[in-house]
Amino acid sequence: MNLTLRLALVCAGALVAAPWAxxxxxxxxxxxxxxxxxxxxxxxxxxxxxxxxDGDLESAWFIxxxxxxxxxxxxxxxxxxxxxxxxxxxHFTPEGTPVTLANAxxxxxxILTFTPTGVSASNTSxxxxxxxxxxxxxxxxTGDTGPINGVYTGNAMFANMAQTLGTSNPFQLRERTNAxxxxxxxxxxxxxxxxxxxxxxxNHGYDSGTSYTMTWIMTRNGSGGLDFDVSMxxxxxxxxxxxxxxxxxxxxxxxxxxxxxxxxxxxxNTATQFDITRFRVDFNVPEPATAGLFGLGIALLAIxxxx
Numbered sequence: 001m002n003l004t005l006r007l008a009l010v011c012a013g014a015l016v017a018a019p020w021a022x023x024x025x026x027x028x029x030x031x032x033x034x035x036x037x038x039x040x041x042x043x044x045x046x047x048x049x050x051x052x053x054d055g056d057l058e059s060a061w062f063i064x065x066x067x068x069x070x071x072x073x074x075x076x077x078x079x080x081x082x083x084x085x086x087x088x089x090x091h092f093t094p095e096g097t098p099v100t101l102a103n104a105x106x107x108x109x110x111i112l113t114f115t116p117t118g119v120s121a122s123n124t125s126x127x128x129x130x131x132x133x134x135x136x137x138x139x140x141x142t143g144d145t146g147p148i149n150g151v152y153t154g155n156a157m158f159a160n161m162a163q164t165l166g167t168s169n170p171f172q173l174r175e176r177t178n179a180x181x182x183x184x185x186x187x188x189x190x191x192x193x194x195x196x197x198x199x200x201x202x203n204h205g206y207d208s209g210t211s212y213t214m215t216w217i218m219t220r221n222g223s224g225g226l227d228f229d230v231s232m233x234x235x236x237x238x239x240x241x242x243x244x245x246x247x248x249x250x251x252x253x254x255x256x257x258x259x260x261x262x263x264x265x266x267x268x269n270t271a272t273q274f275d276i277t278r279f280r281v282d283f284n285v286p287e288p289a290t291a292g293l294f295g296l297g298i299a300l301l302a303i304x305x306x307x
Contacts, residue, residue, distance in 0.1 A: 118272030198245035
């Protein structure tokens with residue numbers, strides 16, 4: 001085999017072997033140190049570096065009990081929502097360094113694994129809400145409280161949590177429409193752009209003691225839009241073990257994200273206890289050099305054919 005052909009094959013092999021050469025794990029926390037408050041303000045996130053050598057890549061969590069309770073032990077955060085609402089919030093990047101999907105193919109993935117206890121038998125609410133947003137400067141949390149007023153941008157899932165799914169949109173993707181200063185998920189009227197639904201009313205929902213994993217993927221596409229793939233997997237949720245929304249937003253309100261917020265609006269309409277066992281955020285950027293290698297390989301093969 002001559003040198004030209006060898007170089008062409010090496011370039012083509014590089015394209016296959018390393019399509020995501022610039023992937024980064026920003027957070028991967030399983031609370032092995034039994035501490036949800038590190039790293040301290042204003043850092044918030046270890047941003048891919050295990051600075052305390054505990055085996056986790058951490059981001060601090062802020063919880064407003066509002067009559068409920070929470071505790072952290074090795075391997076989990078245990079949260080008992082009140083009869084009213086509460087918020088769980090984490091800033092997964094430090095201030096001023098958000099995840100920005102600047103180019104086509106840029107992708108962020110957020111994963112939350114939890115086990116509920118005391119799941120509502122049935123209700124018709126969308127009281128299990130979670131959001132991935134950009135928090136404006138000056139609105140970041142520094143202690144246990146709910147999100148403060150700010151001009152947030154991003155998206156949210158408004159979900160029904162019950163043993164039998166009991167609303168017409170049990171897993172609904174929304175976009176924030178209220179640009180005014182208000183907390184993230186306090187009002188459904190702030191999220192009036194209803195994008196898509198990914199579960200069916202009257203299907204089986206959630207079970208106590210069953211582990212569920214929410215996976216939220218956003219990818220910037222070549223047309224300047226944002227592709228969403230948001231799923232909830234576990235047990236027999238939605239009848240087959242998965243609720244899922246696939247949607248392309250051609251006019252997203254942001255490509256920048258740094259905050260994850262969960263807001264169960266009541267224990268009676270969600271569950272009386274949640275054990276969160278994993279939180280992870282990945283940021284993938286296609287390696288520009290890969291495209292260059294592919295082009296070089298094609299050119300070398302063309303030269304060989306001419307010869």
